[in-house]
Amino acid sequence: MAPVTAMLRQLLLLLQCVALTLGQYDICKSLVSTDDGQIWESSACQPKHTSMKQYVKVRVDPPGITCGDPPERFCTLENPYLCSDECDASNPDLAHPPKLMLDNERNGLITYWQTVTWRRFPDPLLANITLSWNKSLELTDDILITFEYGRPTMMVLDKSINNGKTWEPYQFYADDCMDAFGMPPKKVQDLLAINVTRVICTEEYSRWVGSKNEKNVRFEVRDRFALFAGPRLQNMDNLYTRLESMKGLRDYFTITNLRLRLLRPALGGTYVQRENLYKYFYAISNIEVIARCKCNLHASQCNFREGRLECECEHNTTGQDCGHCKKSFRAKSWRPGSYLPTPNGSPNTCEAAGSTLGNCECYGHSNRCSYIDFLNIVTCVSCKHNTRGQHCQHCRLGYFRNASAELDDENVCIVCNCNLMGSLNDRCNETGYCECKDGASGLKCEDCLPGYYWKQGCFPNVCDDELLLCQNGGTCYQNQRCLCPPDFKGVLCEQPKCANDKGDCNTASTSYLSLTLLLLCTLGSQLATLTAY
Ligand SMILES: *[C@@H]1O[C@H](CO)[C@@H](O)[C@H](O)[C@H]1NC(C)=O
Ligand SMILES: *[C@@H]1O[C@H](CO)[C@@H](O)[C@H](O)[C@H]1NC(C)=O
Ligand SMILES: *[C@@H]1O[C@H](CO)[C@@H](O)[C@H](O)[C@H]1NC(C)=O
Ligand SMILES: *[C@@H]1O[C@H](CO)[C@@H](O)[C@H](O)[C@H]1NC(C)=O
Numbered sequence: 119m120a121p122v123t124a125m126l127r128q129l130l131l132l133l134q135c136v137a138l139t140l141g142q143y144d145i146c147k148s149l150v151s152t153d154d155g156q157i158w159e160s161s162a163c164q165p166k167h168t169s170m171k172q173y174v175k176v177r178v179d180p181p182g183i184t185c186g187d188p189p190e191r192f193c194t195l196e197n198p199y200l201c202s203d204e205c206d207a208s209n210p211d212l213a214h215p216p217k218l219m220l221d222n223e224r225n226g227l228i229t230y231w232q233t234v235t236w237r238r239f240p241d242p243l244l245a246n247i248t249l250s251w252n253k254s255l256e257l258t259d260d261i262l263i264t265f266e267y268g269r270p271t272m273m274v275l276d277k278s279i280n281n282g283k284t285w286e287p288y289q290f291y292a293d294d295c296m297d298a299f300g301m302p303p304k305k306v307q308d309l310l311a312i313n314v315t316r317v318i319c320t321e322e323y324s325r326w327v328g329s330k331n332e333k334n335v336r337f338e339v340r341d342r343f344a345l346f347a348g349p350r351l352q353n354m355d356n357l358y359t360r361l362e363s364m365k366g367l368r369d370y371f372t373i374t375n376l377r378l379r380l381l382r383p384a385l386g387g388t389y390v391q392r393e394n395l396y397k398y399f400y401a402i403s404n405i406e407v408i409a410r411c412k413c414n415l416h417a418s419q420c421n422f423r424e425g426r427l428e429c430e431c432e433h434n435t436t437g438q439d440c441g442h443c444k445k446s447f448r449a450k451s452w453r454p455g456s457y458l459p460t461p462n463g464s465p466n467t468c469e470a471a472g473s474t475l476g477n478c479e480c481y482g483h484s485n486r487c488s489y490i491d492f493l494n495i496v497t498c499v500s501c502k503h504n505t506r507g508q509h510c511q512h513c514r515l516g517y518f519r520n521a522s523a524e525l526d527d528e529n530v531c532i533v534c535n536c537n538l539m540g541s542l543n544d545r546c547n548e549t550g551y552c553e554c555k556d557g558a559s560g561l562k563c564e565d566c567l568p569g570y571y572w573k574q575g576c577f578p579n580v581c582d583d584e585l586l587l588c589q590n591g592g593t594c595y596q597n598q599r600c601l602c603p604p605d606f607k608g609v610l611c612e613q614p615k616c617a618n619d620k621g622d623c624n625t626a627s628t629s630y631l632s633l634t635l636l637l638l639c640t641l642g643s644q645l646a647t648l649t650a651y
């Protein structure tokens with residue numbers, strides 16, 4: 119038997135070597151034989167890069183920017199009097215729809231999307247092209263955009279890493295960067311490793327060189343990689359190491375969407391000639407985006423299923439990007455796999471609950487346990503996500519359990535959010551109800567019971583429209599006090615001023631009486647005194 123095992127081991131070793139020379143990080147697990155028999159050994163892994171244009175959704179703005187509806191003639195910059203070409207959306211041979219930017223051209227036939235011409239000059243000719251994958255991708259090669267009939271003289275490439283929620287510029291392009299964007303012109307060659315993620319404006323791809331000579335506009339990924347991996351990318355390990363250690367570097371090469379903002383078309387190396395605006399337009403024959411699915415080093419396959427890309431997650435992870443641990447594999451917090459240590463990296467596998475921590479389940483809210491001697495129990499330490507308890511199975515005071523979340527969900531505890539004024543404390547019961555002060559009500563004690571009004575807390579009504587009516591024509595102000603007519607006072611305006619015959623209208627309360635009233639009062643009381651005789 120022994121020689122067979124030895125042979126098998128050698129064979130497996132050989133297989134592994136082959137795998138290694140084929141490229142690192144392309145297998146997630148391999149069968150190895152040990153003294154205990156054969157076991158699966160995990161390693162960090164990532165899918166192969168591929169052309170992503172086949173998986174993209176494209177959208178062009180504004181509506182009506184694509185040429186051909188109605189049919190239109192256009193000329194070329196090289197020969198402005200040759201205006202024989204026509205764009206007609208209703209004729210398949212003469213139509214130029216957006217999908218022709220992403221097709222696979224055969225037999226050398228160039229197919230392209232084309233816009234209307236710049237008839238509206240001097241209004242700018244603007245067009246946006248938005249590419250959406252609905253999946254995080256990691257660029258592995260240059261983005262290449264091929265323009266027919268000349269490259270734009272002003273353009274911005276934007277990117278999003280959150281499916282289009284927010285956007286940021288990736289690179290600016292202009293024949294005069296200062297003039298167009300107020301930015302000094304730079305080349306990628308001006309970048310050093312420390313400022314590789316800086317957004318630059320480049321003039322490399324916007325100057326007029328003839329429409330046939332140079333058609334491509336690039337976003338230079340390889341040149342940026344080369345700052346770490348050497349000019350022929352021979353030292354990819356160094357790049358991978360830096361992707362992990364340098365803040366923001368990984369995100370810099372990550373995209374979910376791209377947007378081309380076309381701001382001014384090719385002009386043929388001169389100023390705009392108003393008498394022939396039919397030679398100004400945009401035409402794009404190809405957009406090449408080479409990338410790999412971002413799977414956080416937990417998958418070597420990425421599948422296109424039901425119209426979207428999805429990582430085939432290993433290491434007991436799950437999610438579109440393998441960004442979570444599978445249920446009941448949350449003994450430790452999820453982590454991405456790592457390229458380090460080279461050359462095989464670390465898988466950072468998700469662990470089955472209870473498998474590693476001496477059966478102390480912490481539902482993924484802690485990765486440390488400690489033995490408490492005098493209680494003879496093992497307990498989780500520093501529970502995160504607002505949990506507490508031996509197994510991080512309770513919510514901290516001031517939080518309550520999210521009934522629709524599993525115990526190992528990061529959102530399992532919801533903050534009580536009790537109204538500071540209306541509640542006795544900041545705690546709540548299992549359904550999120552706070553303990554209210556007298557007169558307060560509602561889930562968070564943010565309302566008042568009937569008969570109470572809100573003013574930084576609930577207070578009993580002073581007046582209302584039913585039982586505590588303001589009298590003598592007074593009006594109730596927000597249940598807080600009666601606004602009395604000038605000659606009445608009292609909480610409900612029930613007391614006339616100067617009602618008694620002792621003439622105490624001159625006392626403290628007179629300060630807001632008008633002078634006439636004061637006079638009248640004095641007169642009145644004197645009259646009273648007189649008539650008493
Ligand atoms: C292109 O997108 C930008 C950013 O959303 C927007 O401000 C602009 O109006 C768009 N242009 C066109 C022509 O739709
Ligand atoms: C994007 O993918 C998510 C799932 O990750 C899906 O729910 C959503 O419908 C997709 N959106 C589009 C526009 O395809
Ligand atoms: C990058 O940093 C170097 C050194 O600080 C500087 O010379 C260079 O101009 C910077 N590049 C850009 C594009 O800012
Ligand atoms: C994932 O969990 C399954 C089921 O417990 C186990 O057989 C497998 O070995 C685990 N995979 C890894 C990579 O740990």
Ligand SMILES: *[C@@H]1O[C@H](CO)[C@@H](O)[C@H](O)[C@H]1NC(C)=O
Nearest residue numbers: 520521522523524527529532
């Ligand atoms: C409760 O948990 C569910 C499932 O995880 C989550 O979708 C929801 O947002 C949570 N509710 C709150 C208020 O956090």
Ligand SMILES: *[C@@H]1O[C@H](CO)[C@@H](O)[C@H](O)[C@H]1NC(C)=O
Nearest residue numbers: 546547548549550551552553
């Ligand atoms: C929480 O408090 C509310 C209001 O006092 C009450 O209706 C509810 O039954 C309480 N829920 C629990 C689980 O005690």
Ligand SMILES: [Ca+2]
Nearest residue numbers: 218229230403
């Ligand atoms: Ca094409």
